[in-house]
Amino acid sequence: MKEKTHTISEDSKNIQQHLANERTFLAWIRTAIAITGIGFLIINMHIKSSDSTLSNSAVEIIGILSVITGICTIIFSTIGYFMKAKQINAQAFRSSRPLVLFLAMLMLLFTLLFGYYFLITL
DSSP states (O other): OOOOOOOOOHHHHTHHHHHHHHHHHHHHHHHHHHHHHHHHHHHHHHHHHOOOHHHHHHHHHHHHHHHHHHHHHHHHHHHHHHHHHHHHHTTOOOOOHHHHHHHHHHHHHHHHHHHHHHHHHO
């Protein structure tokens, strides 16, 4: 009988790192869902409570920005996931500072608009 030989793939050499990469990707996806959900929640709460034109504009901007931020988070986290998988296999990992900085700026803008909305609806 011939014995089976197992070849080790590049991915299986770094299983722990790839699993951590996958968990990080899924955390970004959950974040994108939460960001988008918050935008829809604000819109739904506003529709039931206000008739002000200024607050209507603020809510529209918040809603649009939350959806854009959610979409950007999904796109950039997916790109980052595949880039990190290649970097892990090549033993050349680099942190994703541009992604974190970009999403932090979008979230800061989103939060400032959210605060502005609450100020004008008081």
